[in-house]
Amino acid sequence: MSGLRTENLSVQFGAVKPVDGVSVEIAAGKLTSIIGPNGAGKTSFFNLLTGLYLPTRGKVYFDGNDVTDMPVHQKVRCGLTRTFQILNVFDALTVEENIRVAVQRRHGRSRKLFCAADVHGPVEDEVAEITERIRLPDKRKVRACDLSHGHRRHLEIGLSLATRPKTLLLDEPMSGLGMYESSIMGEFVRELAQSLTVVLVEHHMSVVLSISDTILVLSQGRLLASGTPAEIQANPAVQEAYLGSGRYDLPQERAAHA
Ligand SMILES: Nc1ncnc2c1ncn2[C@@H]1O[C@H](COP(=O)(O)OP(=O)(O)OP(=O)(O)O)[C@@H](O)[C@H]1O
Ligand SMILES: [Mg+2]
Structure with a gap:
């Protein structure tokens, strides 16, 4: 902190x-x-x-x-991380895909959708942990565009949490x-x-x-x-x-x- x-x-x-x-x-x-x-x-x-x-x-x-x-x-x-006044999530991706992209970006592997086995476990653990933390575990397979506005806001904060602020x-x-x-x-x-x-x-x-x-x-x-x-x-x-x-x-x- x-x-x-x-x-x-x-x-x-x-x-x-x-x-x-x-x-x-x-x-x-x-x-x-x-x-x-x-x-x-x-x-x-x-x-x-x-x-x-x-x-x-x-x-x-x-x-x-x-x-x-x-x-x-x-x-x-x-x-030091921020969210924006205007929502900033990938509509076509599911909740967990959105978070996975953000976590992988931190790991420097944003271009590799199938990342190496040595980071796959930790990435998936973190995706699950963040999904839980933003209170969306039961929505993890739902596309961002199908979420309520409130849940989209939670997801956006999840993307910020993926930077480990x-x-x-x-x-x-x-x-x-x-x-x-x-x-x-x-x-x-x-x-x-x-x-x-x-x-x-x-x-x-x-x-x-x-x-x-x-x-x-x-x-x-x-x-x-x-x-x-x-x-x-x-x-x-x-x-x-x-x-x-x-x-x-x-x-x-x-x-x-x-
Ligand atoms: N890049 C910029 N160029 C010119 N003026 C700017 C710029 N950024 C902010 N301003 C001006 O500065 C003032 C403050 O804007 P700002 O967006 O920071 O307010 P705010 O408190 O966030 O307002 P809101 O509650 O509406 O979001 C406004 O008059 C805005 O037009
Ligand atoms: Mg403002």
């Missing part, structure tokens, strides 16, 4: 500053959520952490090492899911955080408030607040940023009484 730290992290495209001077500490072994209105810079922040964007200014430290300029694939090899960044894994599927996903993410450092970007506020250890709030590329769920919920600046955006989904208990 590894932590992340940023120092004055910034990226600028012309006049646009998606991330502007963000300094945060993301504790190892915890579940840290990043929230903020649409366009706040959450995905851009992930892009900076993972190497998809090069910062205009500032630093990223992973496990205490400066990884600011490290390319994406090297960060993945060091244990120490820190996993999840960009809106509950996007497009209903209340029930979101709460299942929430439980699943919480479970992942028992063995990994998890950083979650999510708009489903009730789930975020119930599962996170720490919440960071971004607004217009800047860090607006950080704290425990209770602290964030009580923070007037956060309320204002959300209410202003018109996208604040009130926690269920309060919504029921609203």
Whole structure:
């Protein structure tokens, strides 16, 4: 399990500053959520952490090492992996075939569908272990295109787990899911955080408030607040940023009484 730290992290495209001077500490072994209105810079922040964007200014430290300029694939090899806001699975392949491809890729054998006997066993063991871990063992022979949206999201996380991450960044894994599927996903993410450092970007506020250890709030590329769920919920600046955006989904208990 590894932590992340940023120092004055910034990226600028012309006049646009998606991330502007963000300094945060993301504790190892915890579940840290990043929230903020649409366009706040959450995905851009992930892009900076993972190497998809090069910062205009500032630093990223992973496990205490400066990884600011490290390319994406090297960060993945060091244990820093992400999922994308848009689903990223092979539709025509089954659940276990999808995971097998990802595991084989790590073993450097992605082109060999029939790999050597010496790695076949370990690969198959890992495919079974990940399928279990993402809670899809009974769906392992089902093609990705025939899965529910929620199960496809689980599978996508399975593909990330195949890289053996120490820190996993999840960009809106509950996007497009209903209340029930979101709460299942929430439980699943919480479970992942028992063995990994998890950083979650999510708009489903009730789930975020119930599962996170720490919440960071971004607004217009800047860090607006950080704290425990209770602290964030009580923070007037956060309320204002959300209410202003018109996208604040009130926690269920309060919504029921609203
Ligand atoms: N490569 C880029 N070039 C120009 N502008 C960009 C680029 N990447 C991000 N932006 C801008 O930066 C701002 C923040 O975008 P970002 O996607 O990071 O927000 P977000 O918080 O993830 O939003 P959402 O909740 O809608 O996913 C937006 O105004 C976006 O248009
Ligand atoms: Mg985004």
